[in-house]
Amino acid sequence: MVDVFDIYDKMERNNILLSFKGEITSDLLTSILQIMENKMENMQEEPKMKKKVYNVLVECLQNLYHHLDEVTEAEMEKNRSAIFMIGKLNSKYTIFTGNYILNGNIQGLKNRLDEVNSLTKEELKEYYKKVLNNGEMSLKGGGGLGMIDIARKTGEKLEYNFLEIDNKISFFTLNIKVSTF
Amino acid sequence: MDKYAIEGTPKTPSISFDLSGGVLEIKGRSIPENSIEFYKPLVDSLDKYSSATKPATTVNVQLEYFNTSSSKCILDVFKKLESIHKGGSAVTINWHYEEDDEDMLEAGEDYQAIINVPFKMVMVAE
Numbered sequence: 001m002v003d004v005f006d007i008y009d010k011m012e013r014n015n016i017l018l019s020f021k022g023e024i025t026s027d028l029l030t031s032i033l034q035i036m037e038n039k040m041e042n043m044q045e046e047p048k049m050k051k052k053v054y055n056v057l058v059e060c061l062q063n064l065y066h067h068l069d070e071v072t073e074a075e076m077e078k079n080r081s082a083i084f085m086i087g088k089l090n091s092k093y094t095i096f097t098g099n100y101i102l103n104g105n106i107q108g109l110k111n112r113l114d115e116v117n118s119l120t121k122e123e124l125k126e127y128y129k130k131v132l133n134n135g136e137m138s139l140k141g142g143g144g145l146g147m148i149d150i151a152r153k154t155g156e157k158l159e160y161n162f163l164e165i166d167n168k169i170s171f172f173t174l175n176i177k178v179s180t181f
Numbered sequence: 182m183d184k185y186a187i188e189g190t191p192k193t194p195s196i197s198f199d200l201s202g203g204v205l206e207i208k209g210r211s212i213p214e215n216s217i218e219f220y221k222p223l224v225d226s227l228d229k230y231s232s233a234t235k236p237a238t239t240v241n242v243q244l245e246y247f248n249t250s251s252s253k254c255i256l257d258v259f260k261k262l263e264s265i266h267k268g269g270s271a272v273t274i275n276w277h278y279e280e281d282d283e284d285m286l287e288a289g290e291d292y293q294a295i296i297n298v299p300f301k302m303v304m305v306a307e
Contacts, residue, residue, distance in 0.1 A: 026214055029214070030191060030192065033191075033212075034191070047279075047281055047282075047307065048281050048282070051246070051282060051284065051285075052284070054246060055246060055248075055284065058212050058246065058248050059248060059249060062212075062214060062248060062250065065214060066214070125287070125291070128291065129291050129294060129295060132252060132253065132256055132291065132295070133256070133295050145249035145250075145252060145253070146249045148249075149249045149252075153284055
């Protein structure tokens with residue numbers, strides 16, 4: 001039997017405002033954004049924070065949305081599912097995401113995240129402009145701009161982890177803190 | 182009157198491009214999952230306009246949010262405007278940002294650094 005209270009209790013302790021587990025569709029994405037926008041409105045969040053959280057949410061959710069396909073191609077069973085949570089502790093928001101990733105794609109992603117994490121605010125700005133101007137536009141999105149943008153807007157390092165599930169896939173988790181400095 | 186216009190939605194901005202007046206306005210949110218598809222008609226209109234430009238072209242951009250996928254398409258739009266500017270129509274891009282929105286101001290400055298067209302940063306009171 002599923003211990004629902006245990007899940008509830010963990011969420012409560014992390015002050016989770018909203019969570020979702022399942023397939024990330026375009027409509028769902030729209031709904032989550034709307035709910036969070038209303039929530040922050042009701043919480044009378046300052047406009048600056050609202051904008052940052054909204055921007056970062058868009059990038060995180062669209063990352064999940066665009067990358068679901070990759071694992072689907074490997075025809076794994078549980079692949080289309082992802083998890084998303086947003087919490088608020090001590091006036092800082094944290095966005096948690098988790099999704100499956102092909103093991104073959106880990107190294108590339110890890111390199112990009114490490115690169116972004118190694119840069120200062122000023123270097124991130126230059127890197128963003130470079131990728132924006134020279135980078136290939138992919139059908140799936142901004143061609144690698146998302147993580148740079150998140151790091152720039154939050155001023156925080158991107159915390160991540162890869163948990164190996166089997167020899168084909170791993171579970172990738174990302175924790176992003178959002179504050180107005 | 183030759184015009185390309187579309188209404189805004191929760192994920193896409195309103196666009197109004199008056200080709201006979203040389204005025205382009207982009208307003209609202211630009212966070213679609215597929216930005217290329219959304220911006221293609223505008224890019225096509227700019228191609229059409231570039232063969233019959235007005236002496237001056239005014240561009241007003243007033244975005245509340247835009248995602249990184251849109252940021253590349255917006256750059257493509259600005260690159261078209263850059264070549265229109267080089268072609269002899271005096272282009273001005275008015276980049277609007279809300280008073281406390283430093284991120285939006287910075288985004289405008291990023292484009293300003295890349296695109297060789299006069300930019301004006303216009304602060305909007307909330």
